[in-house]
Amino acid sequence: MTKDMMPKFDLFQPADIETALKLLDKYGVKAWKMAGGQDSLDWFKDRAKRPEAVIDLSGIEALKGVRETEAGLEIGAMTTLAEIAANPIIKEKFGLLATAASRVASPQIRTVGTIGGNLSQDARCWYYRAGMDCYRAGGNTCYAGTPQGMNREHCLFGASRCVAVTPSDTAPVMVALEAEFVIRSSKGERILPADKYFIGPAVNITHMTVLEPGDILTTIRIPSKWAGAKFYFEKVADRNTWDFALVNVASAMKVKADGVIEDIRIVCGAVECVPRRLNAVEDIVKGSAKNDDTATLAASSAARGAAPLNFNHFKIPLMENLVKRAIRDS
Amino acid sequence: MTTTDDMAIGRDPVTRRRFIKSIIASGAATSAAAYYLAGCSDGSAPAAGSVERLITLKVNGQDRRVDILPNETLAMTLRYKLGLTGTKLGCDRGECGACTVLINDVGHNSCSTLTHGVRGRAVTTVEGLEGPNGELHVVQQAMIDELGPQCGFCTPGQVMSAVGLLKANPKPTRAEARQAMAGNLCRCGAYDHYLNAVMRAAKSA
Numbered sequence: 001m002t003k004d005m006m007p008k009f010d011l012f013q014p015a016d017i018e019t020a021l022k023l024l025d026k027y028g029v030k031a032w033k034m035a036g037g038q039d040s041l042d043w044f045k046d047r048a049k050r051p052e053a054v055i056d057l058s059g060i061e062a063l064k065g066v067r068e069t070e071a072g073l074e075i076g077a078m079t080t081l082a083e084i085a086a087n088p089i090i091k092e093k094f095g096l097l098a099t100a101a102s103r104v105a106s107p108q109i110r111t112v113g114t115i116g117g118n119l120s121q122d123a124r125c126w127y128y129r130a131g132m133d134c135y136r137a138g139g140n141t142c143y144a145g146t147p148q149g150m151n152r153e154h155c156l157f158g159a160s161r162c163v164a165v166t167p168s169d170t171a172p173v174m175v176a177l178e179a180e181f182v183i184r185s186s187k188g189e190r191i192l193p194a195d196k197y198f199i200g201p202a203v204n205i206t207h208m209t210v211l212e213p214g215d216i217l218t219t220i221r222i223p224s225k226w227a228g229a230k231f232y233f234e235k236v237a238d239r240n241t242w243d244f245a246l247v248n249v250a251s252a253m254k255v256k257a258d259g260v261i262e263d264i265r266i267v268c269g270a271v272e273c274v275p276r277r278l279n280a281v282e283d284i285v286k287g288s289a290k291n292d293d294t295a296t297l298a299a300s301s302a303a304r305g306a307a308p309l310n311f312n313h314f315k316i317p318l319m320e321n322l323v324k325r326a327i328r329d330s
Numbered sequence: 331m332t333t334t335d336d337m338a339i340g341r342d343p344v345t346r347r348r349f350i351k352s353i354i355a356s357g358a359a360t361s362a363a364a365y366y367l368a369g370c371s372d373g374s375a376p377a378a379g380s381v382e383r384l385i386t387l388k389v390n391g392q393d394r395r396v397d398i399l400p401n402e403t404l405a406m407t408l409r410y411k412l413g414l415t416g417t418k419l420g421c422d423r424g425e426c427g428a429c430t431v432l433i434n435d436v437g438h439n440s441c442s443t444l445t446h447g448v449r450g451r452a453v454t455t456v457e458g459l460e461g462p463n464g465e466l467h468v469v470q471q472a473m474i475d476e477l478g479p480q481c482g483f484c485t486p487g488q489v490m491s492a493v494g495l496l497k498a499n500p501k502p503t504r505a506e507a508r509q510a511m512a513g514n515l516c517r518c519g520a521y522d523h524y525l526n527a528v529m530r531a532a533k534s535a
Contacts, residue, residue, distance in 0.1 A: 010380040011400035011446055023379075041403065041442050042423050053377065054400070058447060106513030107491070108439045109424055241512040242425055 006044040013056045017063070017216065020055055021186045024214045027053040031213060034058075035078060035117030038109045043122075048131035063116075063218055066090060072224040077116025077217045081170075082107070084115055094222060096231035096250055100173045103235045106242045116217045119171055119181075119197070120209050123164035123273075124244050125154065135161045135205050147310050153246065156306040156315050157272040162201035163309060165270045166208065169235055171198060172250040172267040172275040177226050182219040183211065191221075198274035208273065226252040226265070232330035234322055245270040247315055249322040253290070253330055261285050261294070266326060268302075268319055278302055281323055292328055299324035376400065381446045388451065389414070390458030396445075404440035404448060405429045408455055416456040416486050420515070427514035430487040430494075431455050437494035437513070456486040459493065469493050472531035473524065480518035488514050492528045501532055 009032075014020040024031050032051035034040045036058070043049040057063060063078035066087050073089065084090055085102035104110055104118055122128075123136060125144055133139030144151045145163040154163040166172075174181075174194040181197045183190050197209055211217060230253040237243035251266035264285055268276045281298045288294040302323035303316045376383070380400060387394050389412060396411050405422070408414040408431070417440055420428030424442035431440045432454040459467035466474070469492045479485040488511065495502060495510035502510065507528045516524065 005399070005406065006401040006403075008399075009401050010377040011444065012380050013446065037444060037447070038424055038439075038442050041444070044401070045422065053380075056444070056447065106424075106427065107510055108427060108430060108437050108513040109442075111436055111438060112443070 006041065007047060007050055009044070009051055010053045011056060012053060013059045015059050017060055017184060017218065020057060020060060020216060021184065021214065023053065023055050024216070025186050029213050031055055033216065035120075036080065036113040038105070038113045039117065039121050046129065046131060048129060057216070071221065072227070073222040075115060075220045075222070077219060078114045081110040081113050081115060081118060085110065093224070093227040094177060096177065096233050096252060097170065097173050097222070099231070099233045100169045100235075100250060103233070104169050109242070115170060115220060118168050119174065119220075120211060120217060121167060122208055124167040125164040126150065128164065135201070136164060138206060145309060149309070150311070151309040152311040153244070153270070154309055154312055155272050156303065156308055156312065156319070157276055158200050158202070158274070159307065160200065160202040160205070162205050162273065164201075164273055166198060166273060166275055167244045168269060169245060169248055172248060172269040173233065174220065175267045175275045175277055176250045176252045176265045177222050178265070180221040180223075181217060182221065183215050184218045185212070185214045185216070195275070195277065200273040229254050230330045232326040234325060236318060236322065247271055247318045247322055249319075249326050251326040251330060253327070255290050259289050259291070261288055261290050266323065268322070271315060271319060278323065280304055285327055290327065295324045295328035298327050385446070385449055387445070387448065387453060389453045390455060398445045400446060402445045404431065404443040404445045404453070407445040408440060414455045414457050418483055418486055420483070425515070426484070426487075427491065428484050428487040430490040430514065432490055432494050435494060435497045437491045439513075454490075456489055459489070467493065468535050469496065469527070469531045472527040472534065476523050476527040476530055478520055478523045478527045480520050484514060484516045488516070488524050492524070492531065495528065496532055496535060500535060502528070504529060507532075
């Protein structure tokens with residue numbers, strides 16, 4: 001591991017969104033949007049990405065903070081994970097998000113790392129990270145999907161040449177809570193539901209999200225629909241700190257007074273390139289009593305259709321157990 | 331004839347640390363600096379609107395004027411430009427926490443912080459914890475008392491994380507302290523000793 005300098009780039013620290021958008025338009029694909037920088041700098045140090053201009057968004061105050069609105073909650077994309085984990089409104093209404101944010105990486109990284117950066121981060125596949133010429137890097141092969149490939153951390157679902165997974169702990173939460181993502185470019189603003197923000201390799205193999213070079217994710221809106229629901233979040237990783245999930249689960253559930261599950265959204269991360277909403281599980285448990293039997297039944301269908309690689313079969317029972325706990329213990 | 335013993339008796343108390351610092355201060359480290367900084371700047375003018383190179387940093391209560399490259403991390407600046415080698419570079423990837431410093435009293439990985447991002451903010455390194463008469467900080471003393479450091483490489487980072495925790499939360503529970511120290515790896519595995527030290531420091535502060 002080298003400890004020398006990163007390759008040269010020009011650094012811009014705009015104070016407002018308009019200036020940042022102008023810079024992005026000017027440099028196009030040669031620009032790099034940097035949020036907290038906790039992942040960006042690693043890419044540069046490893047020479048796997050070599051942007052000409054780095055646009056540091058951390059000076060843009062308009063992108064920070066948590067606001068209550070009539071429809072729910074608005075979170076600036078540059079709000080740090082530590083702020084989200086400690087925010088009293090989020091803890092009270094959307095404890096699911098606070099818990100997930102508190103499980104990302106390490107205290108030092110959560111202090112700087114942002115929600116927008118966590119949601120938009122690139123794949124953790126080590127072949128891709130090492131700068132190898134794989135499909136995701138624009139090449140014409142996949143090293144992880146081979147019989148000998150180190151694919152313990154890779155996907156069970158949705159492989160399409162690339163087998164990388166979504167590494168984010170907060171992305172499944174956003175899909176579970178039906179969040180909306182506000183994206184700005186010099187052409188205007190567009191709003192997408194969370195499950196349309198993340199894209200798999202069949203759609204675009206070099207992008208994990210819909211963000212184009214000139215786009216900035218500005219705001220995440222969380223509707224009040226699931227405020228105060230029964231939540232469950234669990235992340236399983238090799239190490240409790242810093243590490244990325246082998247599988248994580250986020251669920252929001254509404255239970256009637258008689259113990260019957262009225263409504264539920266349940267989503268797994270790190271099993272597909274995008275957060276995987278478990279529709280089959282939702283259909284099974286809706287209208288059933290929230291108990292051990294329902295949880296066991298639902299768990300058996302959690303990983304239906306999984307196509308494991310050589311070294312990640314363990315993710316199937318892991319996913320099933322997490323789903324069982326999410327329904328039984330939330 | 332001078333014997334080795336005579337030399338040992340008469341020699342200046344030049345420690346390894348002081349020797350390295352004097353080299354950095356005298357600029358004799360040109361070749362080392364050239365190694366670290368090689369290839370990071372081709373001398374061309376920066377693009378219009380990009381950051382100024384000559385900036386003022388607030389480090390350990392002092393204003394320091396430094397020439398900073400756009401692609402320079404705080405760990406590099408502290409160690410190789412300001413001679414503050416107490417801050418260690420472990421992984422250089424934000425994984426180990428050895429480079430932890432306080433920025434506005436909160437722990438940050440200085441290897442994953444661009445120096446240009448800390449303008450106007452107060453940086454505290456392990457050197458800045460020294461009392462007016464060279465006394466150790468209460469956290470440092472507690473770590474000695476609890477036998478925290480073994481090889482000692484992670485210790486400055488552990489100290490800074492602990493100081494940051496106690497500033498935000500002077501009376502943490504053991505579980506809170508464990509959480510707050512979770513970003514600092516120790517290859518010797520002295521985690522419980524460090525944790526005992528944090529609890530001791532919280533009690534004595």
